[in-house]
Amino acid sequence: MKKRIFPRFENTYRGNLHTHTTRSDGAYELDAVLHAYQDMGYQFLCISDHRKYYVSSIKENENFIILDGMEGEVGDSSYHIHAIADYSAEEAERFEAESIWPVTEQSPQETINEYIKRGNICIINHPRWTKLEYEELLEAEGYLGIEIYNNNCDRESLTGYATDYWDYLLRKGKRVYGFASDDAHAKDIHCNVSEYFGGWICVSAEGLSQKNIVNSMKTGDFYASNGPAFLTIDKEDRTISLQTSPVKSIAFISWPEHGVNVYDKSGKDIREAAFTVPEGARYVRIEITDQNGKKAWSNPLFF
Known part of the structure; x- marks a missing residue:
């Protein structure tokens, strides 16, 4: 019997999980970034400023939502770990809005555990740019997936693609998903070769809400694209x-x-x-x- 793998739900939603603003080291104010992505037809966005947790007031909407989260860093910053709020984890002691989380001296695994404990899913960002070894990702547990394409890293230093990391993990039996994102920082939204609008995921979800989008990410009901x-x-x-x-x-x-x-x-x-x-x-x-x-x-x- 034929089974539909994608899309599993009637609607699909396009979004970017990795974007910076002037809340950390981005060039644009938050409102300018939000309007730019909405104008390009995106339906969700995660504001992932470095070490500063964003909590959105737009958790469910017919047209556009913002996912709560941040990009955390570990030790010598060789690990950049996305924490994105998972609202199916109802008992979690969550990060407060605008709370600052300095570069942690915890191990990468301790950091992942902390983020999950506080009601987040975790994604390992740009492993080639941060020069991670394959074995480091194999040893870590609990994260949902890795960035297999990062538009800014590709544009900046040709370190954006990481499907070799992904296949290594899959061949070793690790069931992780592949994500694509912008990681946009610079003031170049409208230039021909931009950090913006170059990597995204399309999610099949029951509806446009934080909980639905993240639940579908957790079950792999999305694809990544540039x-x-x-x-x-x-x-x-x-x-x-x-x-x-x-x-x-x-x-x-x-x-x-x-x-x-x-x-x-x-x-x-x-x-x-x-x-x-x-x-x-x-x-x-x-x-x-x-x-x-x-x-x-x-x-x-x-x-």
């Missing part, structure tokens, strides 16, 4: 089929058995593909690439 789009992903037994926006290639990446890269030999766009996952494969994820080299990434399916 360009193209997944329209549908279906699964029937071991066969995965999907429809996308026009793309150059659709890659099914699996382990330990190899996947397949689907493309038109004439170089024309394709919009659909199917793949039967071989016996013995532990997971498969899908990576689509458009004619401009922009990509989108599904979350892994495990077998």
